[in-house]
Amino acid sequence: MKIIHFKSISLLIEEEKITYTGKELEPLWAFERYSIQRDSIVAFRGKIEVPLENMKDLKDVKEEGFRSKALITSSDAINFIVEHFDNPDLKITYLRQRLLVLITKEVLEEISGKRIVRRGDDLYYKGGKLSVSIASRGISSGKIHIGINISKKGTPPYIKTSSLEDLGVNVEEDSVLDIMESVGRRYGEEMDKIEEDIRKTKCLF
Incomplete structure (x- = not known):
């Protein structure tokens, strides 16, 4: 495990594999697991297995909910969990x-060296979905998850997907x-630079 502290946020890189289930979006997950009591971004490698009850995207639930009990799946992925405590509204979190x-x-x-296409909060390579992502917020914080497929194995068969292996990236x-x-x-x-910019800018009135 490696921790890098910035002025406004801490980065934790977990070397052990963790399965992302959606429970990691609960408030204070990083504090409970790693004792990080500030804004954080936690990175880890592992499976993605999000059951229906942990889905936060109602559109996905309504469109895909009948197909599988684990709607968001991947056998191997990079995951980032971000948490901010500055009482952000949902728009800022997105x-x-x-x-x-x-x-x-x-x-x-x-x-x-390959071109990747972004559509909203999703990344695509040659038409295949490379990532999954969600933003949400609770009473105390805003939470973000992004998962990037390392392999296409274990991804939903009814969705065209892509992976770091397809990009030719060393995995x-x-x-x-x-x-x-x-x-x-x-x-x-970026978070530090934004905080610095806020503190150097004069108000308009």
């Missing part, structure tokens, strides 16, 4: 999610950890 998705796209394009353990750190660092740096 804007932060888009920023994280764009940073992920930027990092993966630099590594692979050995050290390389995946480097991707986690690159994305997490850029997000942390």
Whole structure:
């Protein structure tokens, strides 16, 4: 486990594999598991198995709910869990999610040399869905999840998917950890820069 503290957020890179089930979107998950009592972005590798009861996207539930008890699945993925405690409304949380998705796209394009397409909060490669993502908020914090398929194995058969393997990215353990750190660092740096910009800008009135 590796922890990098920025001024406004902490990045934790977990070396052990964890299965993402959607429960990780509960408030204070990073504090309960890792004792991080501030804004955080936690990166880990593992399966994605989100059952119906943990789904936060009502549109997905209504469209796909009859097909499988585990609607969001992948046998191997990179996962990021972000939590902010500055009482963000849902719109700000979704804007932060888009920023994280764009940073992920930027990092993966630099590594692979391939063009990745973003549509909303999803990434695609050659028409195949490369990622899953959700933003939500509770009483105390806003939460974000993004998962990037390392392999297409275990992804839903009724959805065309793509993966880091399709991009030709090295998916050995050290390389995946480097991707986690690159994305997490850029997000942390963006959060710090935004905070700095807020504190240098004069009001209009």
